[in-house]
Amino acid sequence: MWSNHINYYCSMKTHQLVLTWIETELSEGRLAVGGRLPAERSLAEQLRVSRTSVREAIRILEAMGVVRAGVGSGPDAGTVVISDPTAALGSALRLHVATQHLPVADIVETRVLLESWAVSHARADSPELARAARLLEEMDGDAVGVDEFLALDVRFHLALADAAGNAVVSAMMGSLRESITGYASRLTANLPDWDTTAGRLRAEHHNILAAVRSDDGERAGKLVAAHIEGYYKEAGVASGGTVPARP
Amino acid sequence: MWSNHINYYCSMKTHQLVLTWIETELSEGRLAVGGRLPAERSLAEQLRVSRTSVREAIRILEAMGVVRAGVGSGPDAGTVVISDPTAALGSALRLHVATQHLPVADIVETRVLLESWAVSHARADSPELARAARLLEEMDGDAVGVDEFLALDVRFHLALADAAGNAVVSAMMGSLRESITGYASRLTANLPDWDTTAGRLRAEHHNILAAVRSDDGERAGKLVAAHIEGYYKEAGVASGGTVPARP
DNA sequence: CCTAGAGTGTGGTTAGACCACAGCCGGTCC
């Protein structure tokens, strides 16, 4: 194969060559979201590399939320281009939290920053707000368990963030939330009384949504900041504090 | 091998099994930054999977900035755990920008948001500010070319962001900046007169740094927002606007 | 003592094989 010869002039790992090729195809518009990559074997032959190297590149793209690999044949199989920035940022953040080089307190602080910006820039007539309202109705149900409540809570906050119309902020919000999902559900154990907390959270949610809908961005931003900080404080993750021990 | 048997009960791809194992080792503290992963062949044997699958997992971690693979032997070889969140977020963002599902305008907007927060929360006595000041001195030199100026500019803004002491914000700032480096250098071609612009940017940098050092966070935030927005506006990336055509 | 070479262990890359899966297509049976 040529790769050794090529690498002699350009010290790039083989799979990076494949990555570069795919990224170029994306930039130049020859590959777009919804499109399909060539089959792994064809791509390997075309780029004069082994299938292993092609697969390594595709794995990276898959982890980054850029492609989705599907077996079988037919119109929904093969490796298709998608675009899920949240997945990429989320798993990256989660891993770095695991290395304990990204303090959870910093993540919470960043979440407050992004989310208060988002609600204060949300358009009062955004269709996302209707979605948020429906989620609140669901959360008001009596039979909602803790985990279900938290899941709906995530979706509510994401809907709010989407209303600002900034894809990057939405993706980062989602990834921050995803990276600490594990913590969030563990934190509920620290709460003195879940029902009381849930009631407070519900009320705060309605206030926030009302502020956004009346176009009072400043007030919505402050409410959201207090909402998030209040929750984590009650659950024991003080700003700059350490992470609670595992059960 | 057992993997097919295992996958029968739990539909997880083999390399994900390896990823999960490594993430657990990180969370539980048995692996830490600076530590070394077992050799690929050992790990494969230990987890009862093929070396191929182990490599796919390691590739993903490498792309996420969690490990660094080094050939050879000795104390600096092998696969060691690092922590470079910026790399992970940066390449992810860059790829999604390539798919044209993340508008450049949104990235700029997010950068303004994060950076103005950072400077308004920077500690006036942070050692990072001294670093920022040294970078400004370098930029004031007469013999500084365009590319060199831009490189120093990136480092200056990152130093400012670091002064806020939030690792997540710093990482996101760096990744946003990295994801649009390609654009930034192309944008200079749109400027009517580089020397004039450079002079203005220099003056604004000094003003921002002065505001931070006098603990006037609010003013620093506004200055930084105007600084960034002004530059992109002059270079032709208006908020919500489209991307300039390639040369 | 120092140096050149063999030895060892690391990741990097490749080739080739087999599997499970999903759609397609043609033949068969009712």
Place this chain on the structure above:
DNA sequence: GGACCGGCTGTGGTCTAACCACACTCTAGG
């Protein structure tokens, strides 16, 4: 004629076995 069943084809998923380049480490020879 229509419904069903089987093989065919192409996809990604996994594994094995081998080789390479590299960098250190040890050792034999000067």
